[in-house]
Amino acid sequence: MASFVIVALFLSGLLLILSSSSVLLLLWNNARQDVYLYFSFQIVTVIVWLFGSSFARTFEQAFWMIELGFGGAAIATYLLAARLSEIYSASTRATVFVAIFFIIMFRLIISSLFGVQNNFQLTESGLLNYQFSTIDTYLYLVIILATLWITRQNIRKINSNILANGLTFFAIGQLSALLLSQLRVFAVSEIITAFSAFLIGYAFLQRDIMTPLLGRTRQLEVMRDVGLAMTSEVPQGDVLNNIAKQAAELFEADGSAIYLKRSNELVLEAVDTIPKAFLGYSLPLGEGFAGMVAEIGQSRLIPNYRREWKGIPDMPLALDSFGAVIGVPLIFREEVVGVLLVINGWTNEPFSDDDMQLMSLIAPQAAVAISNSFLFEQERALKDEVTSAKQQLEAFLTSTENPVIAIDRNLSILFANPAAAGLLGVPQAELQNKPLLTTIQPQLLPNPRQLLRDIHRSNSHVYEVEIKEQFYLCHIARLVAPIEGWVAVLNNVTRLKEIDRLKSQMVRMTSHDLKNPLFSIMTYMELLEEDGAPVFDKDMTHYVQAIWKQLTRMERIIKGILDLEKVQSGAPPMSPTDLRKLLESCAHSIEDQAHSRRIAFEADIEDGLHDVLADASQLEQVVSNLLDNALKYTPAGGSIWLRAHNLEDAVIVEVEDTGHGIPREVQNQVFDRFFRVKSTQTETVGGSGIGLSLVKAIIDHHKGRVWLKSEIGVGTSFYVTLPALREPVKI
Amino acid sequence: MKILIVDDEEAIRDSLGRRLSREGYEVVTAANGLDGLRNFHSEHPDLVILDIVIPEMDGLTVCQRIREVSDTPIIMLSAQAIEEDDIVEGLNAGADEYLMKPVRGNEFVARINAVMRRASMSASDSTTTYDDGYLSIDFQRRHVHVNNERVHLTPTEFKLLMVLVDNAGKVVPQRDLLEQVWGQEYVEDIYYPRVYISQLRRKIEPDQANPTYIQTEHRVGYRFEKQI
Numbered sequence: 001m002a003s004f005v006i007v008a009l010f011l012s013g014l015l016l017i018l019s020s021s022s023v024l025l026l027l028w029n030n031a032r033q034d035v036y037l038y039f040s041f042q043i044v045t046v047i048v049w050l051f052g053s054s055f056a057r058t059f060e061q062a063f064w065m066i067e068l069g070f071g072g073a074a075i076a077t078y079l080l081a082a083r084l085s086e087i088y089s090a091s092t093r094a095t096v097f098v099a100i101f102f103i104i105m106f107r108l109i110i111s112s113l114f115g116v117q118n119n120f121q122l123t124e125s126g127l128l129n130y131q132f133s134t135i136d137t138y139l140y141l142v143i144i145l146a147t148l149w150i151t152r153q154n155i156r157k158i159n160s161n162i163l164a165n166g167l168t169f170f171a172i173g174q175l176s177a178l179l180l181s182q183l184r185v186f187a188v189s190e191i192i193t194a195f196s197a198f199l200i201g202y203a204f205l206q207r208d209i210m211t212p213l214l215g216r217t218r219q220l221e222v223m224r225d226v227g228l229a230m231t232s233e234v235p236q237g238d239v240l241n242n243i244a245k246q247a248a249e250l251f252e253a254d255g256s257a258i259y260l261k262r263s264n265e266l267v268l269e270a271v272d273t274i275p276k277a278f279l280g281y282s283l284p285l286g287e288g289f290a291g292m293v294a295e296i297g298q299s300r301l302i303p304n305y306r307r308e309w310k311g312i313p314d315m316p317l318a319l320d321s322f323g324a325v326i327g328v329p330l331i332f333r334e335e336v337v338g339v340l341l342v343i344n345g346w347t348n349e350p351f352s353d354d355d356m357q358l359m360s361l362i363a364p365q366a367a368v369a370i371s372n373s374f375l376f377e378q379e380r381a382l383k384d385e386v387t388s389a390k391q392q393l394e395a396f397l398t399s400t401e402n403p404v405i406a407i408d409r410n411l412s413i414l415f416a417n418p419a420a421a422g423l424l425g426v427p428q429a430e431l432q433n434k435p436l437l438t439t440i441q442p443q444l445l446p447n448p449r450q451l452l453r454d455i456h457r458s459n460s461h462v463y464e465v466e467i468k469e470q471f472y473l474c475h476i477a478r479l480v481a482p483i484e485g486w487v488a489v490l491n492n493v494t495r496l497k498e499i500d501r502l503k504s505q506m507v508r509m510t511s512h513d514l515k516n517p518l519f520s521i522m523t524y525m526e527l528l529e530e531d532g533a534p535v536f537d538k539d540m541t542h543y544v545q546a547i548w549k550q551l552t553r554m555e556r557i558i559k560g561i562l563d564l565e566k567v568q569s570g571a572p573p574m575s576p577t578d579l580r581k582l583l584e585s586c587a588h589s590i591e592d593q594a595h596s597r598r599i600a601f602e603a604d605i606e607d608g609l610h611d612v613l614a615d616a617s618q619l620e621q622v623v624s625n626l627l628d629n630a631l632k633y634t635p636a637g638g639s640i641w642l643r644a645h646n647l648e649d650a651v652i653v654e655v656e657d658t659g660h661g662i663p664r665e666v667q668n669q670v671f672d673r674f675f676r677v678k679s680t681q682t683e684t685v686g687g688s689g690i691g692l693s694l695v696k697a698i699i700d701h702h703k704g705r706v707w708l709k710s711e712i713g714v715g716t717s718f719y720v721t722l723p724a725l726r727e728p729v730k731i
Numbered sequence: 732m733k734i735l736i737v738d739d740e741e742a743i744r745d746s747l748g749r750r751l752s753r754e755g756y757e758v759v760t761a762a763n764g765l766d767g768l769r770n771f772h773s774e775h776p777d778l779v780i781l782d783i784v785i786p787e788m789d790g791l792t793v794c795q796r797i798r799e800v801s802d803t804p805i806i807m808l809s810a811q812a813i814e815e816d817d818i819v820e821g822l823n824a825g826a827d828e829y830l831m832k833p834v835r836g837n838e839f840v841a842r843i844n845a846v847m848r849r850a851s852m853s854a855s856d857s858t859t860t861y862d863d864g865y866l867s868i869d870f871q872r873r874h875v876h877v878n879n880e881r882v883h884l885t886p887t888e889f890k891l892l893m894v895l896v897d898n899a900g901k902v903v904p905q906r907d908l909l910e911q912v913w914g915q916e917y918v919e920d921i922y923y924p925r926v927y928i929s930q931l932r933r934k935i936e937p938d939q940a941n942p943t944y945i946q947t948e949h950r951v952g953y954r955f956e957k958q959i
Contacts, residue, residue: 508811512784515810516740519833523746526836555833
């Protein structure tokens with residue numbers, strides 16, 4: 001029988017060692033929790049009791065250890081149960097502690113005064129039998145029963161069946177030691193209490209270490225899911241729904257909602273378990289709980305929305321149904337992009353600060369995920385747009401009849417549309433990446449010098465090319481980033497050229513046909529004038545003069561039309577021209593006319609004026625037309641200036657007069673063919689309406705520019721610029 | 732003095748004819764190219780006024796036909812020319828003058844007189860001769876030989892050559908050339924020397940593309956280089 005006791009004691013010791021290790025773990029985890037102190041106290045006392053029980057079989061004096069351990073264990077268990085049941089406040093707990101202390105002191109004093117002796121004996125077979133004194137027994141009985149009662153009453157508050165059962169078993173173990181000598185003798189009570197202590201330790205471990213650890217694993221899983229959602233390129237809607245779902249699941253909440261910031265409002269974009277019909281509900285910025293969170297940029301917990309939220313509701317029915325709500329701002333690059341709400345119904349449990357803490361951990365990832373998906377969405381939309389634009393462009397280029405060819409900087413063909421391929425007689429697919437120079441006949445290419453000069457000046461170059469008896473106007477433009485190169489678009493102008501040729505022919509023929517009668521009329525008029533001079537009266541002379549005036553005008557119009565036709569019909573032979581000399585000669589030729597009309601004329605021509613590449617006779621026509629105009633429209637007493645100066649790489653010629661001026665609204669029409677300014681002052685001035693259009697045509701031909709500035713009653717200035725020729729004319 | 736007017740427009744023939752008659756010229760007319768050529772041969776005019784666009788045979792051809800047999804001065808009178816090339820073409824066909832319709836009576840008469848003056852130019856104002864073995868010029872008799880072969884020069888061509896040789900070794904400016912050869916009225920018609928110089932070169936230069944006698948001074952004028 002004694003060997004059974006030894007085994008029982010050994011087992012108890014083993015269980016207590018395990019319990020002690022639990023104590024160490026718990027204290028290591030959090031030494032400040034008083035509940036662990038009570039539990040450590042309980043374990044220490046049980047160990048003392050067990051030591052007592054073991055040693056007392058050898059040394060009778062060790063009985064005090066049994067008593068100390070047993071009593072201490074009862075008190076420690078009571079305190080533990082009371083702490084777990086939260087039946088006392090901290091101050092009451094202290095009071096109870098002091099009270100128990102005094103009871104024990106009182107008990108010790110009584111036993112020392114009256115020599116209360118506990119029964120203690122070793123049996124023949126070496127078994128230990130002991131009996132607490134009656135007063136002790138009652139005292140312990142009260143404490144143990146109180147423990148049992150507290151425990152059983154507060155099972156819900158203890159919130160762990162194992163813990164409650166551990167406490168219960170512990171109390172039962174002590175009760176058995178107190179009341180049943182048989183169990184006491186065989187150390188069964190020690191086994192029960194040691195096992196109970198082990199259970200309590202296990203319960204604590206599970207509650208305070210294992211469960212939170214599992215919870216953390218779960219949190220990590222959620223964080224991982226959010227992270228995954230963040231990196232996955234899925235449509236934004238899915239990401240939002242995913243985050244809403246994860247958040248709701250993580251906190252076992254009744255629902256969740258995500259608002260996103262749109263210009264000056266928050267819009268409900270995703271929900272979990274909340275009716276989808278609320279999606280799109282919007283809150284003005286700063287309004288609603290979500291709005292407040294967005295505005296302050298910090299997480300907020302509201303324990304009871306229904307009762308405590310006084311602002312406008314975050315969504316329909318919120319004020320009727322919401323209980324605890326956590327709101328976290330979704331912040332990306334220091335900017336609030338939205339708000340995540342996790343919501344419990346008012347009948348459900350409130351959230352803890354830990355929950356809010358965790359939410360704050362998820363929020364940044366969610367914000368990144370949302371922003372990423374938003375960017376992704378934008379990128380995809382952009383990509384779609386680009387693709388569709390590209391397809392459209394391709395469709396245009398493919399279906400157009402105009403040949404289009406694009407080349408890169410190395411002169412390899414990047415693109416040629418079917419029209420271009422057809423024109424070159426090469427299948428479209430074969431043109432891709434082919435070097436331009438070996439694919440296209442050299443005579444179809446532009447003059448490289450002109451091309452470079454035009455491109456440098458205006459980014460485009462136009463030249464005419466004949467392919468298969470068809471005439472094309474080839475427009476070359478520079479391609480800019482991302483593809484650097486050139487693009488050529490060809491327009492078939494064969495028909496236009498034919499029409500133009502017919503027009504020119506018609507103009508020539510008409511002018512020719514007009515010139516013959518004009519010539520004979522003029523000749524007859526001369527004869528008439530000579531023969532009639534002696535008999536003409538004043539009126540008749542006037543008629544003759546009027547006829548002459550109109551004939552001269554007619555002659556000028558015909559000449560103007562032909563001149564214009566001449567300029568437009570082909571490139572004039574250009575040669576280096578001494579502009580200064582040309583201007584001086586023009587100036588010289590109008591001096592007399594100006595003088596006779598009492599108009600002051602002054603020429604200011606810069607020394608060393610650049611030469612220009614020009615058809616001298618055409619240029620002379622330009623200057624004399626401008627000067628003639630100035631003479632025509634400047635009243636007597638006015639002034640005319642002819643000025644010419646060098647610009648950086650051009651020459652500017654200015655003809656200024658103090659004439660009637662040209663109304664602003666018609667200033668851009670004066671270069672149109674047959675346009676004449678109609679006004680009472682100019683009515684008497686004969687003009688064909690061709691002079692300025694001829695000027696424009698000639699200057700265009702010389703790659704120059706002509707424009708004017710004019711003010712009614714003040715005068716008009718015409719300006720002509722011509723590209724300067726670098727090398728001077730050699731004489 | 733007899734003038735032949737070839738023009739298909741009756742009004743022009745009539746008005747111009749009357750105008751010239753009044754100036755003292757005898758006028759004969761033709762309405763087409765063939766008649767014009769025929770009249771030229773039958774009437775022996777001192778001057779021909781030719782329209783270019785005329786039926787039967789165009790004015791340029793008529794001009795060439797006349798030049799084949801005669802140095803008679805010819806004035807082209809056209810309504811058609813709008814480009815210098817047209818004028819040059821006319822002059823190349825052998826015309827002495829190219830006028831564009833409409834032209835004023837006074838100017839027209841002045842030009843006719845100038846042409847006549849050139850044609851009737853007295854040969855005695857220069858007594859020099861030039862002979863370098865290849866080219867020989869007898870100003871007195873108005874004979875030019877190239878490689879011992881007689882070459883026919885029109886009066887204008889001869890006058891041009893004479894002015895150049897007179898100023899041999901010096902540049903004769905275009906204006907001076909125009910004034911001295913054609914007359915004061917012509918100083919603006921700068922294409923005349925160009926056309927006639929090229930005609931002259933064709934007739935006297937060993938290699939027309941690389942002239943040795945008549946040198947061009949770009950944009951200034953021409954210079955005769957003696958090869959002696």
